[in-house]
Amino acid sequence: MTMQSLRTTNRPGVAAVLPASLLAVFAMVSPLRADEPYARSRSYDLGHSRIALRFDLERKKVLGDVTHTLSVLRDGTAKIAFDSVGLTIENVTVNKSPAKFETTAEKLIVSLPAAAKAGEKFDVSIRYEGKPTKGMYFILPDKDYPDRPIQIWTQGESEDTRYYLPTYDYPNDRLTTETILTVPASWLTISNGKLISVSDAGKGLKTWDWRETVPSSTYLITVVAGEFDEVKDSWLSLPVTYYAPKGRGDRLSVNYSRTPAMIDLFSKKLGVEYPWEKYAQVMVDDFVAGGMENSSATTNASSSLNHPKIAAEMLTDEDGLISHELGHQWFGDLVTCKDWGDIWLNEGFATFMENVWSEAHYGKDQADYERRQGGREWFSQPNLFDKPIVRYDFDDSSEFDGNAYTKGGWVLEMLRYQLGDDAFYRALKHYLEANRGKNVVTADLAKAIEESSHVNVDQFFSQWLYGAGAPKFDLGYSYDHDKHQILLTVKQTQKVEDHVGIFHVPVNVEITTASGPKLYPITVSKAEQIFTFPADSAPLMVLFDKGGNILKSAEFHKEKKEWLYQLKNGGAFADRADAVSALEKIKNDDEVVSALGNALRNDKFWGLRATAADALGQIASAGASKQLLYALDSANEPWVRYHIVAALGNFKDDSAIAAKLTEIAKVDNSYRARAAALHALGRLKTPDTLATLEAAVSSDSPDGYLRNAALGALGQLGDDKAVPLLEQWSVPGKPIESRTAAIRSLASLEKNNQDITKQIAGYLSEPNFPVRLAAVFSLGGRGDAIAVPALERLLQSDDLSIEMVPMIKRQIARLKKPAATNPPPHNGDGGESAGASASASETSGGSEAVLERLDKLERLVQEMNERLKAFETRLPPARPSSK
Ligand SMILES: [Zn+2]
Secondary structure, three states: OEOHHHHOOOOOOHHHHOOHHHHHHHOOOOOOOOOOOOOOOOOEEEEEEEEEEEEEOOOOEEEEEEEEEEEEOOOOEEEEEEEOOOEEEEEEEEOOEEOOEEEOOOEEEEEEEEEEOOOOEEEEEEEEEEOOOOOEEEEOOOOOOOOOOOEEEEOOOOOOHHHOOOEOOOOOOOEEEEEEEEEEOOOEEEEOOEEEEEEEEEOOEEEEEEEEEEEEOHHHOOEEEEOEEEEEEEEOOEEEEEEEEOOOHHHHHHHHOOHHHHHHHHHHHHOOOOOOOOEEEEEEOOOOOOEEOOOOEEEEEHHHOOOHHHHOOOOOOOHHHHHHHHHHOOEOOOEEEOOHHHOHHHHHHHHHHHHHHHHHHHOHHHHHHHHHHHHHHHHOOHHHHOOOOOOOOOOOOOOOOOHHHHHHHHHHHHHHHHHOHHHHHHHHHHHHHHHOOOEEOHHHHHHHHHHHHOOOOHHHHHHHHHOEOOOEEEEEEEEEOOOOEEEEEEEEOOOOEOOEOOOOEEEEEEEEEOOEEEEEEEEEOOOEEEEEEEOOOOOOEEEEOOOOOOOOEEEEOOOHHHHHHHHHHOOOHHHHHHHHHHHHOOOOOHHHHHHHHHHHHHOOOHHHHHHHHHHHHHHOOHHHHHHHHHHHOOOOOHHHHHHHHHHHOOOOOOHHHHHHHHHHHHOOOOHHHHHHHHHHHHHHOOOOHHHHHHHHHOOOOHHHHHHHHHHHHHHHHOOHHHHHHHHHHHOEOEOHHHHHHHHHHHOOOOOOOHHHHHHHHHHHHOOOHHHHHHHHHHHHHHOOHHHHHHHHHHHHOOOOOOOOHHHHHHHHHHHHOOHHHOOOOOOOOOOOOHHHHHHHHHHOOOHHHHHHHHHHHHHHHHHHHHHHOOOOOOOOOOOHHHO
16 A cells, blocks of 8 residues: 555645645554564465445444355364454354354354365355444544535555454455445445446445455455546556546546556556456545555545646656556555565565656656655664564564565665566566465565576575665775776675674776776675776766665765766766765855756756755755745746745745745745745744735635645744634634644644643544544644643544554653653644654754754655655554555
8 A cells, every 4th residue: 555654745745735744753653453464374265255235324334244255274174263353243154054153352253063174165144233443434424524425435454354344354365256335326336346237226225246356365355435426447448447536526537547558557567467357546535545455446545636736736746656556456466465574565566666657657867766765765764774674573663664665666676777677577577477366475576586587686685675774885985096096995884783784785886087987887795895996097977886776875975076077977867966965065165056056957857956956955055045046037847946945945034035935925836836935934934924824824726725835834933823813724614634734733832822722632533534633743742731631531432443542642642741852843734743753852952953853854754745745645544654
């Protein structure tokens, strides 16, 4: 699935719309109940399930009748245990005869008539009902949102199908399904596989019959029913459909119409045609993930249904999300990880497939840009470094982490780089064909590569997948004029301990002299090594890992003039971006600033231009501001303009910049730039900011884009005069995204006003998940301990439809801590980087330093958002990282 927490989003100015820092926290939250890391031993094999469901909207109940066809795997099996949580079992039959059964908190155990022999088949029918607290969600209109379309949807991964269906709920079994849904005649339903029929069921009801004939695991079962709009598309003869909550059908094509082109690309690249009977994508409100790759029928968050005007300002639109979930249809659905310890075989591949689409559709630079951002993001989460990708010890964290996704995708890119495209894709084809319809572990991939290419990858797998970390290089070189030689010193500085070792990696070194570039492949394998290369004259440029093909960090000690040369002449994006990163650290240097300004205006790739804008913002000198303002005149692409405007938010006490930002906030061709200007003004706290933000709150923009940005910026501004306005936008009935922004900002104002604390605490009991979540984190950041009883009461409530418990506990702990270790949020939008920022605040000293660091983290998160929005636009549940 896609994860909001890690991948965040690609949405422009999403920071303005979504509580970016809120998302960051999810990665840190541990699940309530750890998933089973190892696959279970099985006593039966589920072959087919016929699942008939009806719904009781009033009581948010599911009424089910399921028949499992299964065969016994072990002689002497007398009982069949199904996973079943919170379901009331009314009746069970085995081969149509009444059967004895018992239930525990987590299981339904059915007695067979007698001890069975291996191979014996049974039909076990279960009639049940339940009010699911997870797995199945009822999104309904209420007094505050009377127009909301009815939506019932499920989310099985990782172990939540059991909350609405008694079944074998672990990936290491596969079954075909028939899903029979009886619903009001005006509704649509979507489930796995082919639609066989829709028939009249009387009393204004219809029965929809879906059949999936390709076996897949139970966490991939999906049931969606409710008031939806549908758009039909196709790829060859394959039906491709898109669904939106009723009334938003006109948003489907603009955001989703590249789907058939992706199916085509992936089928060709992989050499294995799209494996299911159809491909549906259903967008639902309040989804607990960004997207979920149910077999043949993906569910995505409705926030991916961008307003056409906003979509036009997004370079890659929702392609990250769409290609990720589509990639899973092969990797995850057709071939499924056997256990959660091998989840990277699902998520790393889906992340890799995003890159495949980016490279084919937007070009190599774009793919490299996204990959580089991913690498930086991964390095910025130190908790990931010492954990292997393949691991079984995720009791206190989630298996759905940045190792499974980002690093997993990187590992596949490195494999591709080392094997070459031909051998690599031949290996993937063989892996898919050999394991089609099976469950796999990491060794199955190694075996497929070896069988197809005869390349032994044991060492590669050992360090990158079973070992942890990545190389951190310290690099330097000298030129020997007499011998015409370059001596390159390569040190690996990562701390070697536990799972982290010294890496063995092939690296391309490129040396450019006056007579041109020469490429030298070397292999680095020791803690410290010196490599010697011939060079006819002193080098102009020495590149280590040309093109940035290794997941690494590197400190290359070079002179300024070399970095300037590299910025201008580096052929690959990664090499020029490395130069930007190095130059950014040189302060007060006109030559550097002017070179970065030149790159910002003239580089051939927008991503490098944006990177240069970021760097000038970091330098924040008078010269840097001139370069940014100058570039603004010609930078028309919203995705570049956004970076320039955001960078301007770093220049304090500069009235010309404040005036420019105020102007952009009011009038600009780009909504993204305007939203960035509102945030920048909030940070700069200029005298007129309050008026500008208030005006933006009442302005008209697509989906309230500017209003939401301004509501968030009011928290950054920290002016208590904004309280009445924020209170007004926090109340039920206002759009959810405006409310979450307003609530978060409100929490950072009038810290001693207990009425505000009480108002926010009142939102804890709301049914709308994003509002509830915003209230939980806002209260934690606000620091008013009178909120503790309300949060503790929330912990007791039985309608926590998602695993919010660890999040709530964490906020209670924050409130109970002495103020010194719990600094106030620096702004409305950033106060809740709880996970990331709490650890920052615990380790650094003075509050000013803490705030600065929070600010940096906040911007980092915004930047990630910037890049990967579509991705994981979901507001995850307490097990957010697990989707
Ligand atoms: Zn995924």
